[in-house]
Each structure stands twice: as structure tokens, then as C-alpha cells.
Amino acid sequence: MLSKIILASKSKVRKEILDKNNIRSIVEPSNVDEDVIKISLIKEKASPEIISKNLAELKANKVSMKKTEDIVLGADSVIDLEGEIISKPKNREEALKILRKLNGKSHFLISSVCLSKNGSMIWNYTDKAKLTMKSFSEDELRNYLSKITDKALYAYNVYQIEGEGRNLFSSIEGDEDTIMGLPVKKIKEYISLL
Secondary structure, eight states: OOOOEEEOOHHHHHHHHHTTTOOOOOHHHHHOOHHHHHHHHTTTTTOHHHHHHHHHHHHHHHHHHSSSSOOEEEEEEEETTTTEEEOOOOOOOHHHHHHHHTTTTTEHHHHHHHHTTTTTTEEEEEEEEEEEEEEOOHHHHHHHHSSSHHHHHHHHTTOOOOTEEEEGGGESOOOOOHHHHHOOHHHHHTTTTT
């Protein structure tokens, strides 16, 4: 059995999911410039799944090149709204714009994970969840945002499914861990074989 993995991410949520599932991990962020890669892949008309998978793989491989003896886990999540990729907000104004776009519509949250060793991918998995947001007035959206701290907003995107954000949705179809950014059941299945 694998004694530990390296998590190529600063995400506190992903670390918490690993901890809750008794997967020992050490955090070593990849510091990959995601926006540059996303823009390039969007220009090439890559699907949201491919974008998410490529970013997860890039993060894992980058850290894995330095930590050659370890298994490195890279992860990435994207929101797909009718083919448009929606990234994490950089400020509250962007967060409000995102909520306006999602308001009253269904979208997919895609989470990809990749395990690498010696700088190369050894396993990957992509999962998708469908979320349908209720319709809200502008005041309701602003009120929702006012309840979220900056730290939480930038860590979890515009909705926090494990907290206040659950109330934004009329329906959620899919794995909760996938929505939170780490489809951990599949990771556990794979690493149990190592």
C-alpha cells in the first residue's frame, strides 16, 4: 500500500478530502500558470474535459519531475456553461458576473485528477456533475456574495456546495467530492492497487 502521495495543489479543500479519506499527503503546489494554458486550449477549441484533464496532468507532471520517487496527484476543475469555460473569480465583481451567468441555468462542473511518477502520467480520471441554479434577483445574488469571505470565495469558486452555496441550486446530480474538486473514490480505488 502507498504510504503517501504529494498533492500538487494549494487547495485546502482537496487536502481536507484526502485527509478525511485517510490518504496521507504532502502539499507541494505546482504553480502552473493555468490562465495561459486555458487560453491556449480554448483557442484550439479543446473541450472542457480536455482542458481540465490537461491542467491536472500538467500540474502532476511538473511536481513529479522534481519528486521522482513519489506519486504526485494533480487536480483541476472547470465550470462548463453551454460550452463556455468559467474560471475562478479574481475579485468580487467577477464573482457577481459569474453568478449572473449561472443564474437560472444548468451547468457542468468537471473535475480531473492525474497521478504521475517520474514526470509522466500513470493514471487519470475525469468526472462530471450537473448543477442547476435557481433563479435569483440581483439583490439576492449580491446578498449571497456578501455572506462569503474573500478567502472562501477564491478557494471554492463562487459557490460552496458544502456550505451556503447548496441553497443556490434546485438540483445537483453527481458526486459531491467531484463538485468539491477531487473525485476521491476513484483515486482510492487506483492507489489501493499500488
